[in-house]
Each structure stands twice: as structure tokens, then as C-alpha cells.
Amino acid sequence: MPMGISARAGRDIVVSGTLSDAHTWNLVFLELLLRERGHRVTNLGSCVPDALLVAECRRRRPDLVVVSSVNGHGFQDGRRMISEIRGCVDLERTPVVIGGKLGIGGADDGSRETILRAAGFNRVFEEGATGLPEFLDYLESLESEVLL
Amino acid sequence: MTGFGSFVAASAASGMLVVQPRMGMGDPARMRKGLLATRSAAATTVGTITLDSYTRLGETGAARRALTAGEELNGYPITVHPPGTTRGMLAGVMDDGFPVQVRHGSALPEAIFALLPALGLHASEGGPVSYCLPYSRTPLREAVRSWRRCCELLVAARDGSRAAAEPHMETFGGCMLGQLCPPGLLVAISVLEALFFRQAGLRCLSLSYAQQANAGQDAEALAALGRLAGELLTGTDWHIVLYAYMGVFPQSPGGAQLLLDEAARLAVRSGAARLVVKTTSEAHRIPTVAENVLALETAAAVADHERRAPPGGRATADTGVYAEARALVDAVLGLSPDVGEALVAAFAKGYLDIPYCLHPDNAGRTGSRLDADGRLHWSSVGSMPIRPEPAGRGTSIGSAELLDALSYVRRTFDERAFDLSAVSRPPFRGFGEPPSRVPLPDNQQDGAPLP
Numbered sequence: 330m331p332m333g334i335s336a337r338a339g340r341d342i343v344v345s346g347t348l349s350d351a352h353t354w355n356l357v358f359l360e361l362l363l364r365e366r367g368h369r370v371t372n373l374g375s376c377v378p379d380a381l382l383v384a385e386c387r388r389r390r391p392d393l394v395v396v397s398s399v400n401g402h403g404f405q406d407g408r409r410m411i412s413e414i415r416g417c418v419d420l421e422r423t424p425v426v427i428g429g430k431l432g433i434g435g436a437d438d439g440s441r442e443t444i445l446r447a448a449g450f451n452r453v454f455e456e457g458a459t460g461l462p463e464f465l466d467y468l469e470s471l472e473s474e475v476l477l
Numbered sequence: 478m479t480g481f482g483s484f485v486a487a488s489a490a491s492g493m494l495v496v497q498p499r500m501g502m503g504d505p506a507r508m509r510k511g512l513l514a515t516r517s518a519a520a521t522t523v524g525t526i527t528l529d530s531y532t533r534l535g536e537t538g539a540a541r542r543a544l545t546a547g548e549e550l551n552g553y554p555i556t557v558h559p560p561g562t563t564r565g566m567l568a569g570v571m572d573d574g575f576p577v578q579v580r581h582g583s584a585l586p587e588a589i590f591a592l593l594p595a596l597g598l599h600a601s602e603g604g605p606v607s608y609c610l611p612y613s614r615t616p617l618r619e620a621v622r623s624w625r626r627c628c629e630l631l632v633a634a635r636d637g638s639r640a641a642a643e644p645h646m647e648t649f650g651g652c653m654l655g656q657l658c659p660p661g662l663l664v665a666i667s668v669l670e671a672l673f674f675r676q677a678g679l680r681c682l683s684l685s686y687a688q689q690a691n692a693g694q695d696a697e698a699l700a701a702l703g704r705l706a707g708e709l710l711t712g713t714d715w716h717i718v719l720y721a722y723m724g725v726f727p728q729s730p731g732g733a734q735l736l737l738d739e740a741a742r743l744a745v746r747s748g749a750a751r752l753v754v755k756t757t758s759e760a761h762r763i764p765t766v767a768e769n770v771l772a773l774e775t776a777a778a779v780a781d782h783e784r785r786a787p788p789g790g791r792a793t794a795d796t797g798v799y800a801e802a803r804a805l806v807d808a809v810l811g812l813s814p815d816v817g818e819a820l821v822a823a824f825a826k827g828y829l830d831i832p833y834c835l836h837p838d839n840a841g842r843t844g845s846r847l848d849a850d851g852r853l854h855w856s857s858v859g860s861m862p863i864r865p866e867p868a869g870r871g872t873s874i875g876s877a878e879l880l881d882a883l884s885y886v887r888r889t890f891d892e893r894a895f896d897l898s899a900v901s902r903p904p905f906r907g908f909g910e911p912p913s914r915v916p917l918p919d920n921q922q923d924g925a926p927l928p
């Protein structure tokens with residue numbers, strides 16, 4: 330086993346859809362991907378109200394929150410969601426990332442990513458821009474970080 | 478009798494396949510242009526108003542804020558625009574020769590249905606199962622209650638006015654989760670939702686089925702759906718509506734077009750009266766009006782060609798789809814004389830159990846797989862009252878295996894398109910990059926004819 334990744338770096342991760350997004354294949358896929366890498370995953374499913382996500386994060390204190398949206402409202406839902414999360418002192422520094430298809434007009438030209446990061450997301454992985462390989466790199470960086 | 482159902486029936490009687498887009502824009506002016514372009518397309522069409530995701534979930538505040546801020550919505554917020562605005566949007570567009578259907582994906586749609594009669598709209602789609610499990614976290618029992626009241630609203634509008642068109646309701650049950658649901662279960666849910674509508678007083682219905690990954694299996698499923706509807710839906714007018722593939726779509730325009738062509742041929746061969754199309758931008762973003770018009774017109778042309786073709790040789794093989802669907806329907810109906818109650822009980826017992834569905838009221842003990850020909854099989858039937866398949870191996874699956882199954886149709890049709898064009902194209906390097914932003918200039922987006 331290469332350096333025993335799962336034993337060393339298994340993290341508590343919350344996977345979540347957004348308020349308006351009903352798609353679930355993305356969530357099922359991300360859950361499987363993260364579990365295979367040795368992480369403990371709570372999948373909140375689709376159509377997640379902001380308050381539910383915040384409550385679950387406060388309760389579980391996850392090492393990472395992965396938000397996924399593909400219905401085209403992710404840019405709006407994401408900004409609202411992250412301001413609720415960052416507005417909560419317990420969650421000011423929790424790593425939160427978002428990805429999928431975040432608008433209705435195709436790949437991001439970079440402007441959505443800038444705004445979403447400014448709003449408080451640690452990283453943005455939009456299909457066609459920064460995708461799964463970058464996400465896996467990011468995960469690896471979290472995995473090798475020593476938890477204090 | 479006028480209305481959506483009779484328009485489709487009349488078209489079918491004259492040998493025309495009705496084609497329909499999935500279309501919805503936030504802005505009423507653009508919505509109107511989209512409907513006008515659908516109406517004037519070179520095809521027998523009906524119009525669609527697809528509602529946005531906020532409106533679907535009753536989040537009118539979020540929809541209103543998006544509109545005010547000039548942000549993009551993925552559909553038409555019918556409960557936010559004043560009724561007068563929607564009536565104006567439809568004036569001179571919708572009439573007996575161009576009925577319009579409201580498509581919404583809402584588990585609790587009372588606010589939407591309450592509006593429809595005053596807007597002159599009488600056709601919608603969905604169902605207590607198919608608009609709940611894949612679309613919400615709402616308990617199934619609440620969705621059943623809400624959908625019953627919605628049917629009552631439509632029936633009251635019909636019975637309250639001599640001039641009212643016959644309300645039309647389409648089941649979305651033949652489409653559960655878009656992909657990887659074996660056809661026996663799709664057919665059963667479509668029929669059960671139609672029975673729910675009939676029990677609630679509706680008498681003009683359509684039953685949906687979504688193209689899956691093997692044309693032979695789809696033909697068998699459509700035949701099974703028609704047979705079951707004929708046996709069970711006495712006392713109603715009904716037709717079958719086929720959806721072009723509802724799962725992960727080919728990325729190349731050529732692959733997407735080949736898949737759409739296959740859907741149009743399947744519709745004609747299997748006697749469906751209506752086809753809901755997708756476009757070549759399905760894998761990437763919300764389509765433009767021009768792309769929708771192109772999809773409607775090519776589907777109509779392919780259907781026309783198929784109708785003139787000599788009847789095909791291959792008979793539809795019986796691999797047991799009808800028997801499976803019939804067993805599921807009978808078992809569910811045996812749970813209660815009230816179809817809504819029967820559906821709630823069936824999910825609680827796991828008699829109906831949708832593979833990969835995360836909804837809390839879905840038992841989640843079934844699994845499915847695709848064989849090398851794209852036929853769907855059960856890998857686990859959980860507690861459903863049907864025969865397990867010999868090759869079943871349980872529900873566990875890895876992320877790569879899941880993506881592989883989800884991409885079977887994409888891969889097959891992208892490769893087919895590549896093979897067809899291999900002579901004239903540079904070597905295949907994969908479809909890594911999706912096309913950039915909306916490629917058409919503004920005037921074309923709004924329905925101007927393509928060059």
C-alpha cells in the first residue's frame with residue numbers, strides 16, 4: 330500500500346448538492362471516488378437548503394466540504410451558500426470547494442471562478458476549466474497535510 | 478374536444494409524429510420567441526414551457542432575486558412573472574393548432590397548477606413518484622397528497638367551464654433518473670402514475686418512456702408499455718411519448734445527432750405519437766432556440782424517412798420486459814385500492830426500488846448494469862417481486878465502473894460519429910475540451926434560421 334494513504338489521511342468529508350439542484354449522479358460519483366481514496370463521506374444528497382448544510386457542517390466539523398452543482402444555478406446557489414457557511418464562526422476556515430457546471434452557457438471563462446473564490450470557496454473545479462485531475466491533486470495536498 | 482391530447486391524436490391519425498423541445502427561459506420575451514420558433518419549425522410541433530429550478534422547488538424568492546439581478550435562470554419562473562405577463566407571452570402563440578405543455582419537475586406543485594387554468598394552460602407532466610424521487614427530498618407521502626390535489630384542480634377547471642380544454646397529464650415515470658434503470662421498472666412506474674391520474678379524475682393522458690442504451694430493448698419496452706396501457710387504462714384517451722436519451726449525452730455534435738436520429742426512428746417504429754427531443758449541446762449547456770429548432774426539424778425529417786421505409790425485418794424479441802412490468806404493477810396495485818397509497822406502500826416495502834436513487838423513501842437495495850450491447854439488467858432486485866438475474870452480483874460498484882456505465886451511450890455514439898467522418902477528419906484525439914461558450918451570435922440564438 331503506497332504510504333498507507335487511507336490509514337494516514339482518511340478525512341471526514343461532506344458531499345452536498347445545492348438548494349435548487351436535483352441532480353444526484355454527480356453526488357453518487359463523488360462519494361464513491363472519495364470513499365475509494367479512504368475518506369469517510371457524508372452525502373447530503375440533492376436540493377440541500379443552506380441551513381441544512383450549515384447545521385450538518387457544525388455538527389460534523391468536516392475536514393472538507395465538496396459542493397457539486399450541474400443544473401446551471403451553481404454560481405448563484407454557491408455564492409449564497411458560502412456566505413452562510415463563512416458567516417458562521419465555527420466554519421470560517423473549513424475548506425469548502427465547489428464544482429460541476431455552474432452556469433447555463435457552457436464553460437467558465439474564469440470570471441465565475443474569481444467571484445466564487447472571492448465569496449469564500451477555497452477552490453472551484455468547473456467542468457471544461459479545472460476538472461477532476463486538479464481536484465485529485467487538491468485532495469492529495471489535503472491528504473498529506475498533517476492534521477493539528 | 479380541443480387540447481393537447483386531441484392535437485396529438487389528430488396528428489397521429491394523419492401519420493405525423495409530434496415533436497417537442499425541452500425549452501424554458503427566464504425572460505418572457507425570449508420565452509415567447511422560443512415558442513414562436515417552435516411553432517414555425519418545419520415539423521409537427523407542440524410547445525414547451527420548462528420551469529426553472531427555483532420555481533420547481535417553491536423558492537420563488539430566489540427566482541425573483543435572480544430575475545431582478547439579471548442573472549441566468551435555467552427555465553421560466555411561472556409563479557414569479559405576473560399572470561398578465563405570461564398571458565401576454567402566450568397571446569397569439571398558443572392556440573388549438575399549437576398547444577403548450579408546462580414541464581416542471583416539482584414534487585409539491587400546487588402553486589404551479591393553481592395558476593394554469595387562469596393562464597389558459599391545461600397540459601403538464603410529472604407524477605407523484607417521478608417528480609418526487611429524482612427531484613426533491615420531499616417525503617413521497619406528501620408528494621402523493623399534493624399531486625392528488627393538483628389533479629383535482631385540473632379536473633375542477635375542466636368541469637367548471639364548457640369552454641375549457643380537456644386537461645392533459647403525462648407521466649414522467651418512464652424516465653426515472655434519466656439512465657441505468659432497467660425498462661421493466663420504467664414501464665411499471667409510467668403505467669402506475671397514469672393509473673394514479675385516472676383515479677384522480679383525469680381522462681386524457683400520455684405515458685412516457687426514455688430511450689436507453691439498446692434500440693432492441695427499447696422497442697420491446699415501448700411495446701410492453703403500449704400493451705399494459707391498453708389493458709389497464711380503459712376509459713381514457715392516451716398516447717405514448719418517447720424521450721430522446723435522458724442520460725449522459727455524446728459530446729460531439731455528430732454523436733449527439735446520431736443518437737437523436739435513433740430516437741426518431743425508434744419513435745416511428747414503435748408507434749409513439751410524440752417525441753421529446755434533445756439538442757447537440759445537451760452535454761454542455763442549455764441549448765439555444767436555433768439548436769432546438771434544428772433538433773425538431775431533423776427529428777421530423779428522420780421520422781418522415783423512417784415512415785416511408787419498408788417495414789423492418791427484425792421482430793421485437795421478448796426478453797421479459799412486459800412480464801416484469803406486469804408483475805410490478807400487479808404487486809403494487811395489490812397493496813391498496815388507492816393508487817397513491819399503493820405507491821407509498823410499495824416504496825416502503827421495496828416493491829419498487831430505483832437503482833442509484835438517493836431519496837430517503839427509496840429502499841436503495843437494487844442495482845443495475847449494462848451488458849456489452851447496452852442492454853440493461855438487474856444486478857440486484859432487492860425486495861422487488863421479480864426474478865433475480867442469474868448473473869446478479871449485488872449493488873456495489875466503483876466510481877470508475879459507474880462513470881463507465883454512465884458514459885456507455887456517450888462513448889458509443891461519439892465513436893460512431895468519429896468512424897463516419899474518419900476519412901475527412903484529422904486523427905481522433907478524444908473529446909477533451911467541450912465547445913466554448915454559446916457559439917451563435919445573438920440574433921441567431923433567438924430562433925433565426927441557421928445558415
Ligand code: B12
Nearest residue numbers: 351352353354397401428429433464655724726759762763
Ligand atoms: C441525467 C440528467 C438529468 C436527470 C437527473 C437525475 C438525477 N437525480 O440525477 C433528470 C432528468 C432528472 C434531470 C433534470 C434536470 N436537468 Co439535467 N441532466 C442530466 C444529464 C443528461 C446527465 C447528467 C449526469 O448524469 N451526469 C453524470 C455525472 C456523473 O456527471 P456530471 O453530473 O456531468 O458531473 C461531472 C463533472 O461535472 C464533475 N463534477 C460535478 N460536480 C463536481 C464537483 C466537484 C468538486 C468536482 C471536482 C467535479 C464535479 O464530475 C462529474 C464526472 O466527470 C445532463 C446533460 C449531460 N451531461 O449529458 C443534464 C443537465 C445537467 N441537466 C440540465 C438541466 C437544466 C436540468 C433541469 C433543470 C431540467 C431542465 N431545465 O432541463 C432538471 C433539474 C431540476 C433541478 N431542480 O435541478 C442541464 C444543465 C444546464 C447547464 N448547466 O448549462 C444539463 C447540462 C442538460 C442541458 N444541456 O440542458 N437531468
